[in-house]
Amino acid sequence: MPHQPHTIPLSPAQIALRLAGIGAVLAVSGAGFAYAGGWFSPARLTPARIVTALADRGGDPLGHRRNHSKGVCFTGDFAANGQGAHYSTAAVLAKGDYPVTGRFGIATGNLLAADITGRVKSMAIRIVAPNGAEWRSGMNDSPVFAVATPQAFYEMTQAQDVDPATGKPDPAAMKHFAKTHPGFAPFAAWAKTTPWTPSWADQPYNSLNAFRFIDAGGDRHLVRWSMQPTVPLDPVPVAELAKLGPNYLQNDLSQRLTKGPLTWHLIVTLAAPGDPSNDATKAWPTDRTHVVVGTLTVNQTQPEANGPCRDLNYDPTILPTGIQISDDPLLPARSAAYAKSFDLRTSEAADYPRKTPAEGSKP
Amino acid sequence: MTRQRETFSPLQRGLHWAMAVLVIAMLFIGIGMVTTLHPVYLTLVAIHKPLGIVILILVLLRLAVRLKQGKPPLPDDLPRLQHLGAHASHLLLYALLFAQPLLGWAMLSAGGYPVVLYGPIRLPPIAPHNDALHAVLRAGHTWCAYLLFATILLHLAAALFHGLIRRDGVLGSMVFRRERV
Ligand code: HEM
Ligand code: HEM
Ligand code: HEM
DSSP, rough: SSSSOOOOOOOHHOOOOOOOOHHHHHHHHHHHHHHHHHTTTSSSSOHHHHHHHHHHHSSOOOTTTTSEEEEEEEEEEEOOOOOOOOOOGGGGSSEEEEEEEEEEEEEESSSTTGGOOOOSSEEEEEEEOOOOOOEEEESSSSSSSSSHHHHHHHHHHHOOOOEETTEEHHHHHHHHHHHGGGGGGGHHHHHSOOOOOOOOOOOOEESSSSSEEEEEEEEEEEEEEEEEEEEOOOOOHHHEEEGOOOHHHHHHHHHHSSSOOOEEEEEEEEEOTOSSSSSSSSSOOTSSSEEEEEEEEEEEEGGGSTTTTTTTTTTTTTOOEEEOSOOOOOHHHHHHHHHHHHHHHTGGGGGSSOOOOOOOHHH | OSSSOSOOOHHHHHHHHHHHHHHHHHHHHHHOOOOTTTHHHHHHHHHHHHHHHHHHHHHHHHHHHHHHHOOOOOOOOHHHHHHHHHHHHHHHHHHHHHHHHHHHHHHHHHOOOEEEEETEEEOSSSOOOOHHHHHHHHHHHHHHHHHHHHHHOOOOOHHIIIIIOOOOHHHHHHHHHHHHO
């Protein structure tokens, strides 16, 4: 007979005890799961918290990226000259032409901001090799990043929180942040002194974070990279900016592209021993070896609402074999936070419908 | 099945326990990774994706073995409702074990991500790149994970109930190596 029942019956007390034991096993298992999910650690810095903080800086970007919320798509190609292949086996660095889907943006969470007022401009690219390997990168035009750690990024974001009473961030908060975070100084100096230009076209775009190139022999090279513009800087006095209108950068880009494509040279900087791999607030000395590995050509721009960049996550850790992340703590944090932002915005499609601009209207 | 067995075959038991460990680990890895910004995030994601696909392969194998080898019968004196509950919960477990890795794979496809398993090893997309679809699948991956965890807790409670209170050999059928006399 299968499953012969036991003959010795249990007393009610024994049954109660065993049931309690089963209950305890379940309670412990459930609590363990909740613990892993951070339910008992409200102080844990989670992607959800950082993304919420980003959205609290005014101009609620529902349906949009939680940072660099305002931007436009572009398409073009990347012509690798083959020089990069000495340092990395990445398919997109072997001599050849590869399609690019990209995005220009400004580093603010405020969708309603005039794009010209974005102190930090950005370029994001996805380059796809014929074998399907992808290289995604999000780059800023500042020479260094404002902070070195996710915790500091969070604190900086909080300092930019909009006070509902005034509709503006508390200026004292940012001052306090700068005082307590000395790593912020180089970025602050750049932000204060660098000329404002009313264009995405004349800016360099820098990886800021460090990465590793792996060459065919298996050797690893610590690198940063930069997209260097090929058109001259075109600065304007700050006082003029306000007169240029809310979408000046987008219009400038379309205008320039009607006259022909725009190009950037992709330059890879090789670190020397001792150059920091895990601190994006520190620039590397300028005498490091620079290698031009190819040219990015931007041919067309599309409004983001209908554009091919809208539903892409430019997670900088999406790398082809031959390129790896370094030990920079910002990179994993970016990956986690960008995923959260992407999950939120794709689930808010109702707040950001795809649309074509009405007949005759200018973007 | 012609011959009635008292226990699951060694292969079935091996698959059951291997998968039990992997699936529970995956649930903890998943819930842990989406709530941290620490560098361990990328390590966990790098384990999560290939391990999820391993589970998909194992559940396929397991279902084939199950269809071929059957299972030992539940005790005759088990109340009808518990019989039903046992069948329904096992069916649900099998369904979720299929659905969860497929949802993971499909949501990455719909999000326009390359589905990288390890180094140059990538899977083809199994869903079109589409934001609305991504949103549904991404939420599905979360809710199926919660449902899977809840079902496993219930399953564990039932197994312990059989083993400690009813003592009817059901727990033994998945635990013991040799037939009991
Ligand atoms: C821990 C630090 C950081 C956090 C939490 C963070 C957060 C974010 C978030 C949530 C987005 C929106 C992503 C999306 O929805 O697709 C974003 C976009 C972006 N971030 Fe960061 N970021 C960090 C550091 C950096 C750094 C160091 C750079 C510099 C290179 C950078 C450059 C960009 C760019 C270029 C975009 C826009 C990408 C696009 O156009 O789609 N971020 N950031
Ligand atoms: C944690 C401790 C666990 C215990 C003590 C346990 C125990 C058992 C027992 C005793 C059976 C046999 C039931 C019967 O004869 O009908 C069984 C079946 C089953 N278990 Fe578990 N289990 C555990 C975890 C899991 C987990 C995590 C999963 C999911 C991955 C799982 C999936 C299944 C499935 C699908 C069956 C049905 C097998 C079939 O009929 O083919 N179990 N389990
Ligand atoms: C049995 C298999 C699997 C289990 C139990 C599982 C479980 C989980 C859990 C619990 C989460 C966290 C959900 C949340 O709280 O939002 C998660 C997230 C995730 N899973 Fe899975 N998963 C499985 C298979 C897969 C597979 C096969 C893939 C892809 C190939 C995958 C990719 C992901 C990704 C990308 C995330 C989200 C990461 C993020 O947004 O930061 N999963 N998974």
